[in-house]
Amino acid sequence: MWSLRRWIQSAATVLSNPYVLFPFTRNLYQGKLKSVCAPGLNCYSCPAATGACPIGALQTIFANVRPSFKAGNFHIGLYVLGLLGITGSLVGRMPCAWLCPFGFLQELIHKIPSRKIEIPHWMIYIKYGFLALFVILLPLIVVDGFGYGTTWFCKYVCPAGTLEAGIPILILQPQLRELAGWLYVNKIAILALFLVLMVFIRRPFCRIVCPLGAIYSLFNKVSVFRMVHHPDKCVMCKECYNGCPMGVKFYEGANQLDCIRCLKCMQESCKFYAISYEIAGLPVQEKEGRKKAITADQV
Amino acid sequence: MGQDKRKSGFLLLLLFLVVLVIGINAGEVATVWEKAVSICLACIGIG
């Protein structure tokens, strides 16, 4: 049986990509909704997408900062940063668990039965490098003679763009196929690598690479919605870690960078009511008795 | 500490609301739209 979260993830995937006319227009949706960023990583060059990708939008603005200043526009990404900041301040990394289509895909693929592998903890910090370098610094610094930079993360890394846009657009527009060279091969190879990793590792792209998850994660400790750990009730059974889609050791502390607030640990894993959440500091506790009660001495 | 934490989310929310409004006033919404409605060659891996 699918949980409520699965249904919401499915609905969010459809609502991020509802433009069903693309097989006829063979082009992208071009309506006004495209000026609003989706909360998750959803490529705006996906033929079905009706929203913008916040990471693509940020890179574009950074890459065009110089010409924008020359033209007197002074666009530095405040609109997109504002949207991301408002979401982060309210719920931290919660969109990753509930609304991001690429996060959803990773969880589904991870269900394929196989030996599961854990990554070393230090790897979760790599995504901040991708954010700093590929999304901010390289688009800002490496520019052509006219002052235009490029969207480094989209161009050299993003497997979501390859899957949602690279493959379908080349199917819809055969004339573009001639232009596919080593850049395309590189992007397909990265996508293939991650598709394989998803089988063995919990959400590998979200944990190691995603710059959007990296931005949201910075809000986890200060957002209005926060998870709470109750050490007095925790028996260190580590069930929260075993069931966590992000491999977070909740028993080591609430609101860690990789906690996406999926609530699975609270609702399913922890039988000791050692996990709850609070909204604006007001505690919301799971009703005892909903889960099969187990006492500490039964473990 | 608890009180500070309680406030921090709302203070950030306010800050980013201001950031958002400045961005909208600067005309950044149209910039995002312009980029999002045309096929991005970098995203699809050909340019």
Ligand code: SF4
């Ligand atoms: S390629 Fe990736 S980062 Fe770029 S716009 Fe598409 S989904 Fe966003």
Ligand code: SF4
């Ligand atoms: S980390 Fe990135 S890809 Fe993963 S769920 Fe969050 S926004 Fe989506």
Ligand code: SF4
């Ligand atoms: S720690 Fe809990 S709420 Fe956070 S991602 Fe893991 S299972 Fe979900």
